[in-house]
Amino acid sequence: MAFVPRPIYTVSALTAEITDILESNFDEIWVEGEVSNLRVPPSGHFYFTLKDESSQIQTVIFRSQARSLHFEPEDGLRVICRGRVSVYAQRGQYQLIADLIEIRGVGALQLAFEKLKRRLEAEGLFDRARKKPLPFLPNKIGIVTSPTGAVIRDMLTVLKRRWENVSVLIYPVRVQGDGASEEIARGIGYLDERTDVDVIVVARGGGSLEDLSAFNEEIVARAVQKAEKPVLSAVGHEVDFTICDFVADLRAPTPSAAAELVVRNKAELVFRIQNLRERLIRGVEKVLRRRRDEWTRMQRRLKDPRRRLAELRLRADDRVGRLAGLMGRMLDERRLRLESLVKNLLYRSPRQKVDRLRDSLRQRAERLDSAATDFLSKKRRVLERSMDRLEAMSPLRILRRGYSIVRRIPSMEIVRDSRAVRRGEGVDVRLHQGRLICRVEETKGESGRRSPVVLRLDGAGE
16 A cells, blocks of 8 residues: 655645635625624724624725725624735634725715715815805806706706807716716816806706715815816705705706806896996986086076186285285284293393392382481480480589589488588588598588588599
């Protein structure tokens, strides 16, 4: 019996061979399932389990692909993933590496629509401040729509009825299906670059959410936002709203309504112009009549220029004379005022003040001298009268008549009675001329009795 060697794989070799088989046979596949055990670590990759009623497979979406998703995956959401099968050798597990994920069913489109709407609104694409007004009367209208649909026929009919010679440039696009959004975006950009197009209309008829999905794509929204010309969105029926409607400068409920919004009714404008023309003519005629009446009144009030000139000359002469008089009075007043100021200034000068004080001092000195002289004269006269009276009362004057005064020595007491002295006492006798120092020899009374005799002891006069 021959020996047949048994093929023995290592774990790594077996895993590598399985990896080659799986990755070569499942390079790009679509897998439908329900999201479960969703995890988003700090790396930003999405890890979840894709399962159905009986099986499951680990799935991962790397952060670079996750950024392009129109919605946030969540547990319980039924999705379709596009990717490749790979093997994680360290754990011996196979897994699906997804690069695209779509939500299954109509709810998915609605979810993607809401997500994109919130994101664009947050960026300010829906702000009213950036909305541009439609031109009053466009020369050429650019329309992005299907050239074969009923929409463009209805719009052209309305445009022709309202303004038959308006110019229209149609950019044909597919309005649904693959690549429709890119064609719509290119059409908007092309018409925006045209210098002869004044306004852009993006139009499509009604349909389901899937039918209108091309107008809910971000590429269309960005094209509308980028356009420098005003964009009018007319997509779907009145109840249908698309992302294009929110970003556009104006939304029309229907394509036919868009044709009415973008072009005014020519008949109405012509009627309005005629009405304005008649009002203008009546207004001009009214103004002309008023001006004519004013001219007539002014003509009546207008005087001969020569008379007017003569009046002006007389008035000028009168005013010149009044002005001269006024100037003279003003000069006199100013001169008087100046003189008063000069006098006041001189009166207040220090030298003038010193002179006035010196005069005042001199006058007061003279008055003081005069008063002192008068006072002394009065006192002198009083003194003279007093001296006369004293002279009249002076004992010397009595002595001159021969009387004398006797005084006791040494007390010099006046002796008025001979009995007041005794014999031998000395007495001083005051005469008119000189004095006598005597000793009493004898005294006599008035009755003749003996009295002291006054002897002269010293006859020296004064």
